[in-house]
Amino acid sequence: MTKTAYIFIIIAILLGAYSCNNNEKSKAKHRPIKAIHNIRYSQYIPTDGDISGGIIVIMDPHSKPYLVMDSLHAYADEHNLALIGIKDIKNGIRNYNEIINRDLNQFIENKAIGRIRVYLLGFSGAARMAEYFASTHKIDGLIMCGAGMRRVNQLPFPTVLLAGTKDFNFLEQYYDINDKLTVNKNIISINFIGKHQWPPIETIMIGMDFIINRKKGGSSLLSDYYEQQSISYMNNKNYYFAFKSMEIAYKFSNNADTDEALSKLSAIKNNPNVKRYFDRTNLYIEEEMNRYKSLTEAMEIQDLKWWTNQLNYINHRSNKKDPISSNSYARTKSYLGLVAFSKIDHALSGKGNADLLSKYMDIYELLEPRSPYLFFFKAVNSYRVGDYERAKAEMVFAKEYDFDDKEMAYRYFSSEFINKVCI
Numbered sequence: 257m258t259k260t261a262y263i264f265i266i267i268a269i270l271l272g273a274y275s276c277n278n279n280e281k282s283k284a285k286h287r288p289i290k291a292i293h294n295i296r297y298s299q300y301i302p303t304d305g306d307i308s309g310g311i312i313v314i315m316d317p318h319s320k321p322y323l324v325m326d327s328l329h330a331y332a333d334e335h336n337l338a339l340i341g342i343k344d345i346k347n348g349i350r351n352y353n354e355i356i357n358r359d360l361n362q363f364i365e366n367k368a369i370g371r372i373r374v375y376l377l378g379f380s381g382a383a384r385m386a387e388y389f390a391s392t393h394k395i396d397g398l399i400m401c402g403a404g405m406r407r408v409n410q411l412p413f414p415t416v417l418l419a420g421t422k423d424f425n426f427l428e429q430y431y432d433i434n435d436k437l438t439v440n441k442n443i444i445s446i447n448f449i450g451k452h453q454w455p456p457i458e459t460i461m462i463g464m465d466f467i468i469n470r471k472k473g474g475s476s477l478l479s480d481y482y483e484q485q486s487i488s489y490m491n492n493k494n495y496y497f498a499f500k501s502m503e504i505a506y507k508f509s510n511n512a513d514t515d516e517a518l519s520k521l522s523a524i525k526n527n528p529n530v531k532r533y534f535d536r537t538n539l540y541i542e543e544e545m546n547r548y549k550s551l552t553e554a555m556e557i558q559d560l561k562w563w564t565n566q567l568n569y570i571n572h573r574s575n576k577k578d579p580i581s582s583n584s585y586a587r588t589k590s591y592l593g594l595v596a597f598s599k600i601d602h603a604l605s606g607k608g609n610a611d612l613l614s615k616y617m618d619i620y621e622l623l624e625p626r627s628p629y630l631f632f633f634k635a636v637n638s639y640r641v642g643d644y645e646r647a648k649a650e651m652v653f654a655k656e657y658d659f660d661d662k663e664m665a666y667r668y669f670s671s672e673f674i675n676k677v678c679i
Contacts, residue, residue, distance in 0.1 A: 261323075262323065282518055284391060294361075295366075297362075298321060298322065298325065298341040299339060299341070300328075300338065302333045302337065305337040307336055310336045310467070311337065311375065313374065314340065315356075315377070315386055316343070316378075316454075317381035318347070318661070319345060321341030321342060321343065321456055324457065335464075341364055342356060345382050346381075346663070352389065357393075360655040369385060375396055376389065376395055376398050379403075387405060387411075391411065395413060397467035400415070400416070401419070401454060402425050404427075405429075408636055411442075411443075413467075414442055415442065415443045416443075416467060420455070420614075421447050421448070421449055421583045422450060422586035422590065426583075427541060430445070432466050433531070434525070438503055441507050447621060466504075473510055474510035474513070476513060479513065479517060483502065483517075484664075486505060490524070495534075502524045504518060534664075537580050540580050540584045552595050555592075555619060560615060564622065567589070567622050593623040596624075597627075597629060604637075617630075629654075630648070631659070636669070652677075655679070659677065662674070
C-alpha cells in the first residue's frame, strides 16, 4: 500500500587591448553607481568564510526561517555551507518562485560565486513551494518537512521526506515495506516522534547527511551506524524504526556495498514481527483516512455534546501505549484542528457557513484550547458585534500564545485597532 501517492566566457582580442582598457578607465569615472538592492533574506556564512559545500535555502510557511536556521550554524561550519533564510515566504503567496530566485541570485551575486550546489529545506506549505521550485530549477537536493511529494519519480536529485509520527501529513510521506521506494536510493523518508512541526535539528542533519553523501556515492561509516541503530531498535521491539533505520543504512551504503546492504534490508522486511507491524499500520491508515472523511462531515451535523464525547474518545486512544493506534488518533486530532480552523476562517470571511460559526469555534476550543488563533477568532467575533473591549482582551491572550500573524489581522481588523493591540 503506497501513500505516496513530488537549479549560469570571455574572448579577449589581444590587438587593441591596451586602448580598450584605457577607454574603460576613462568611462568609469562617468558611470552611474550601480544600485545595491536591500537584502531581504537572512544569511549565515561559516566562520572561516568557506562556502564550497554549497547553499542551504531555508523556508518557513510563516516567514520564520530562524526557527531552524540558528540551530544549523555548527553543521554549516563543519560542511562549509552558507545558509539563506527566506523571510518573504509564507502560506498563501503565489510569487514564491520570484522571491526564491531574487534572494538566491542576489546572494550569489553579492558573494561573486559561480555555479554552486543549492539545497532547499522547507516546512509544510513552504516545503510544497520548495518542491515546485525544485521541479523547474537546477538544484542539488531537497528536504521536505511535514509535507508529501507530488513528483516522487521525477526529481533527479536526492530527496528527503521528514515527518513526525503524529503529524497529519505523515500519511503523505508514508510508504509500505514492499513499496519500490524502499529500495530507491535517491529518496528517503525519515520519521521522528512529534506532531506537525519543524523536525528536531538532529533529524534535519540526517537528511542533509543523506543528500551530501548520496552525491558522493554513499558513506560506509554512516551506513554501519544506522545498521547498528536498527539492531538496537529490533532488540527493543521497536519494529517500525528498526526497519526505517535499516532502510537508511541501505540508502547510505556505497555502490560496492549495495548488494550486502540490500540483503540485510530484505531480511528485516521478511521478519514476521516487522511484517505484522506494517500490516497493522496499513489497516490503521486505511481506517484513519475514512475517519477523516466521516469526522469532517460530522462537523456540520453533530452537536457539541456528541463532539465532546468523540474527542474524549480520541484523546483516550491517543494516549494508549500501542504506537500504531496512538499515533493514528493523534494525527486525527491534529487533522480535525486544521479542519475546524479552516471552517472558522471561511465562515468569518463569508466563504463558509456563518450560521455554524459558534459551533465551529466551540469544537476548535475542544481541539486546540491553547492555540493563539482560537483567541484571535474570539477577538474577531467580539469585534464584529462592537464589543471592542472584549476583542482587545482576547487579543491579549492571543499574543500571550505568540500570535503575530499581521496579514491575517489586517483581514478582519482596522489599522487603528491593530495599532492599539500592538500586533
